[in-house]
Amino acid sequence: MAEVLLKNIKKIYTDNESRKKGRGKFRQQPKEGEEEKKVSLQITDEGVVAVQEFNLDIKDKEFIVLVGPSGCGKSTTLRMIAGLEEITSGELYIDGNLVNNVEPKDRDIAMVFQSYALYPHMTVYDNMAYSLKIKHVDKAEIDRKVREAAEILDITQYLDRKPKALSGGQRQRVAIGRAIVRNPKVLLMDEPLSNLDAKLRNQMRSEIIKLRKKINTTFVYVTHDQIEAMTLGDRIVVMKDGYIQQIGTPQEVFDHPANLFVSGFIGTPQMNYFDAELVIREGSYYVETKGISVKLAEDKQLRLKENDVKAQPVTLGVRPEHLTIAEEGINGQVEVSELMGSSLHLHMTVDGKDVICIVPTEGRKVNYDGKQLKLAFTGDVAHVFSREDQHNLEY
Amino acid sequence: MDKKQKTKEKRSISYAKWGYIFIIPFFIVYAIFTLYPQILTVYNSFFEYYRDGLNIIGPNFVGFGNYAKLFTPNLSGFIPIVKYTVNTFILWVMGAVPQFIIAMLLALFFTSTRLNIKGQQFFKTVIYMPNLIMASAFSMLFFAMFSKVGPVNQIILASGWADQAIDFLAMKVTVRSLIALMNFLMWFGNTTILLMAGIQGIDESLFESARLDGSSSTQVFFNITMPLLMPIFIYVFITSMIGGIQMFDVPQVLTNGIGTPNNTSMTLIMYLNTFLGISKNYGMAGAVSVLLFIMTAILSTFVFKTISKK
Amino acid sequence: MxxxxxxxxxxxxxxxxxxxxxxxxxxxxxxxxxxxxxxxxxxxxxxxxxxxxxxxxxxNTIKNFVNAWHDTNISIPVGMKNSFIVASLSAVLTSYFSALTAYGTYVYDFKYKKAVHLFILAIMMIPSQVSAVGFIQLAFKYHLTNKLWMLIIPSIAAPSVYFYMRQYLEATLPLEMVEAARIDGSNEFRIFNEIVLPIMKPAIAVQMIFSFVGSWNNYFMPSLLLNDLQKKTVPVMIATLRSADFTKFDMGKVYMLMVMAILPVMIIYVILSKSIIKGVTSGSVKG
Structure with missing residues (x-):
């Protein structure tokens, strides 16, 4: 239960401090959805800049998700909050206290690691009790707390086992149990679900939502999976190349992505982009592309006006689920259609570019394959991004 | 008090200092008990410094005088360091050749799925055992066995293979053979196990596909096993050679430190040892040590190359 | 057909x-x-x-044993006691400190970390005999001959054991484990002793066995350093048998002495042969 305040945090890895050294060895394969190559990071005379200009005010009991592609600095940020990495510059406050130089053990935080990092030679019980033992907590008290945490996570029957004898999902629970047993001020989670298979991941995700209701603490959660970010976070922080791209509630980030990167990173399938013109007619903004013209919705009009946006060429973004098949619209040809159950994903080409459109199945009466269709969208789902710096012109 | 407070505030969460703290015992001990003596050894090699009766001669700086002495023929008419290097090499080769041939064969036997050898654990246990036996005691045992009145001669006499006891310890060939036999027995099991691990490290499917392609076992050996095993083989081979240079316990005890007959089984370390006895000839001993160091250094670079290739 | x-x-x-x-x-x-x-x-x-x-x-087994045990020229019980002290303490020190050093260069980032690692690898192949001259000289100079600790303490710096431990750590210890312990509130020494050492148990056991055996069998250095009968180790005693006039000896007793020198290691081997043989293959730099 604590506020966490990050003020202009910066992290530079100097030469002798190898970045995430060794950790890679235990990640057998690159994580799903991540590119294996590290995104190019800024390299300065001082070293590699991993995180910079990071400002965030995490409120008490808030669930914050840091999300971004591999190498964006999200894990580094988490590790700085934990005290596992030095902060190069900036200030970190937990509960109002400056903690830049405080060792992890004195920060009253707990962390769940991607590899779980359970102590293999200790039983589940001892794993969970270890941090309390170090603090010289009374034995009966330790017992009470461990059993309570085990109860919450439904692992009471495994308390005497060694981690080796547990399944992946059970180990995950133990790792969480070890973290919550001491009622930390802040609970940090570093990609806790990425080692689980898809089914278990979904299950554990809802478990974490339930867990959150049971224990009162501040959560900081790191993931590369935007679905986890959307479903878990009160607010999500989208990062790229060491910079924060956007902070907001999942809905805000989804509805009003701050820039082209965020718009593409959040939401699957990815947003479609068209080259378009932003024009002003009779005091209102329109986007024009491929022979159609759409008037933007009122709230967008207001924001654009506020920013005094001029007419200009823009990148227009429309999410697949917001494209509809209409009488009039953008011409496209269906290449492949994928039946997803309740909906149909149409993979199309529009002027040589790939575009995805999601339409309801309707019992799959229509065979779209190879068809020419016209696509339309409304003014409240059109996102206009600057061609120059890719930011959302609404901001 | 004030100062303490300040440092406490200034402490950082960098763990670098712990790295130094954890490695420091190693380096202190290494510096005192190994590095400093090594430097002293090299230093000594440039001085005349020995004991003659109750007198201590030196230390007097002689430059490369000790080295020159090593390469000068002695009273018996041979150049000591050369002769003993050759001895050491011969003794090593005599043991190593059968050691590597047998070890290679055994490694192939044990890893062959076709032969499917039973009782592998037992055989491995037995052949590795001599490696752990106290070399000096093993050598003493051989001395007792092969002495003129020992059981081997008793067997020979009893069976009538010879009319009189053979003095195994007085003939060049037999002494060298005994040393080689002991080294062979002590090391072939170890080599077998290392080569086996090497062969097992090769992707099984390579053997299988080769066999399906119609290769004979010999072809598989020369075309697949050997080339892929080469780095490990070279590593084991050169480390064996480095071990060979350090050969001491076995010939020392067997010949009572004098390399009988006529210094033909005197090794480099035995020679070094003669300077460290009563004479305490630190100068000459230093020079021998430096040469020893150079030899192993050259061989070690090969080892490093094979390791780094891995 | x-x-x-x-x-x-x-x-x-x-x-x-x-x-x-x-x-x-x-x-x-x-x-x-x-x-x-x-x-x-x-x-x-x-x-x-x-x-x-x-x-x-x-x-005649028992009689030979009694004779060997009570032989005043050899005093094998003293030798076995000395050997046991040297071998067991060396085994403990070498495996603990090698593990500590390996952990130090593996887990921590410090400026000369790579250089330190390469340095230890480079000195690994230097024969111990190279330092012998200086070592003996110093021992005589400072009257440190016949001191058993002179054979024990140097085992703290064992490059090849370090190498083995380092490889084992790389293969088995995820750094996240160390970080988890830090967050659990453990200090660095405690992490090493309570978390890392138990994980390294198999490697420690193997190296303790090899170190014990190597030290028990070691002849070169003890023979130069120990001349007091009360301080001699078993190999030095066995070697003195060789230099004595052989014909005067009770041969049964001589064989029994050899048995006594070899048997402890043989017993260890019979009990632990499986893990010893496994230890030979996993990252062995011996030989």
Whole structure:
């Protein structure tokens, strides 16, 4: 239960401090959805800049998700909050206290690691009790707390086992149990679900939502999976190349992505982009592309006006689920259609570019394959991004 | 008090200092008990410094005088360091050749799925055992066995293979053979196990596909096993050679430190040892040590190359 | 025709198996024969030994043992005690500090970390005899001969054990484990002792065995350093047997002394042979 305040945090890895050294060895394969190559990071005379200009005010009991592609600095940020990495510059406050130089053990935080990092030679019980033992907590008290945490996570029957004898999902629970047993001020989670298979991941995700209701603490959660970010976070922080791209509630980030990167990173399938013109007619903004013209919705009009946006060429973004098949619209040809159950994903080409459109199945009466269709969208789902710096012109 | 407070505030969460703290015992001990003596050894090699009766001669700086002495023929008419290097090499080769041939064969036997050898654990246990036996005691045992009145001669006499006891310890060939036999027995099991691990490290499917392609076992050996095993083989081979240079316990005890007959089984370390006895000839001993160091250094670079290739 | 090929192949296999087993049995015989003779001869009296060779044990084991045990020229009990002190303390120190050093260069980032690692690898192959001259000189200079700790303390810096431990750590210790312990509130020494050491138990055990055996068998340095009978280790005592006038000895006792020198290691080996053989292969730099 604590506020966490990050003020202009910066992290530079100097030469002798190898970045995430060794950790890679235990990640057998690159994580799903991540590119294996590290995104190019800024390299300065001082070293590699991993995180910079990071400002965030995490409120008490808030669930914050840091999300971004591999190498964006999200894990580094988490590790700085934990005290596992030095902060190069900036200030970190937990509960109002400056903690830049405080060792992890004195920060009253707990962390769940991607590899779980359970102590293999200790039983589940001892794993969970270890941090309390170090603090010289009374034995009966330790017992009470461990059993309570085990109860919450439904692992009471495994308390005497060694981690080796547990399944992946059970180990995950133990790792969480070890973290919550001491009622930390802040609970940090570093990609806790990425080692689980898809089914278990979904299950554990809802478990974490339930867990959150049971224990009162501040959560900081790191993931590369935007679905986890959307479903878990009160607010999500989208990062790229060491910079924060956007902070907001999942809905805000989804509805009003701050820039082209965020718009593409959040939401699957990815947003479609068209080259378009932003024009002003009779005091209102329109986007024009491929022979159609759409008037933007009122709230967008207001924001654009506020920013005094001029007419200009823009990148227009429309999410697949917001494209509809209409009488009039953008011409496209269906290449492949994928039946997803309740909906149909149409993979199309529009002027040589790939575009995805999601339409309801309707019992799959229509065979779209190879068809020419016209696509339309409304003014409240059109996102206009600057061609120059890719930011959302609404901001 | 004030100062303490300040440092406490200034402490950082960098763990670098712990790295130094954890490695420091190693380096202190290494510096005192190994590095400093090594430097002293090299230093000594440039001085005349020995004991003659109750007198201590030196230390007097002689430059490369000790080295020159090593390469000068002695009273018996041979150049000591050369002769003993050759001895050491011969003794090593005599043991190593059968050691590597047998070890290679055994490694192939044990890893062959076709032969499917039973009782592998037992055989491995037995052949590795001599490696752990106290070399000096093993050598003493051989001395007792092969002495003129020992059981081997008793067997020979009893069976009538010879009319009189053979003095195994007085003939060049037999002494060298005994040393080689002991080294062979002590090391072939170890080599077998290392080569086996090497062969097992090769992707099984390579053997299988080769066999399906119609290769004979010999072809598989020369075309697949050997080339892929080469780095490990070279590593084991050169480390064996480095071990060979350090050969001491076995010939020392067997010949009572004098390399009988006529210094033909005197090794480099035995020679070094003669300077460290009563004479305490630190100068000459230093020079021998430096040469020893150079030899192993050259061989070690090969080892490093094979390791780094891995 | 088909059947013929099959039978021929079966016969071929049978023959090669026979040959292979023949070789294996011969080597087994060779490895065990001398030790068998040693045990047999250790059970026979001097008179029996002089009389001639036989493969059958004599009834003199206990007498030979008592004679060997009480021999004042050799004092094997003292030697065994000294050897045991040196070997067991060396084993503990070398494995603990090598693990500590390996952990230090593996887990922590410090400026000269790579240089330190390479340095230790580079010194790994330097024969111990190279430092012997200076070591002996210093020992005599500062009157440190006949001190057992002079044989024990240097084992703290064992490059090859370090190398083994480092490889083991790389293969088994995820850094996240260390970080988890830090977050749990453990300090660095405690993390090493309570989390890392237990994880390294198999490696520690293997290195303790090898170190114990190596130290128990070590002859070169002790022979130069120890000349006081009360301080000698077993190999030094065994070697003195060789320089003594052999013909005067009770041979039964001599064989018994050899048995006593070799037997402890043999017992260890019989009990732990499986893990020892495994230890040879996993990252061995011995030999």
């Amino acid at each position: 088909k059947k013929d090929i099959n039978t021929v192949a079966a016969i071929k296999l049978l023959i090669s198996r026979l040959v292979v087993y023949g070789i294996l049995i011969f080597l087994t015989f060779l490895c065990l024969f001398f030790f068998y003779l040693m045990f047999i001869n250790a059970s026979r009296s001097n008179a029996q030994l002089q009389a001639g060779f036989t493969m059958i044990p004599g009834g």
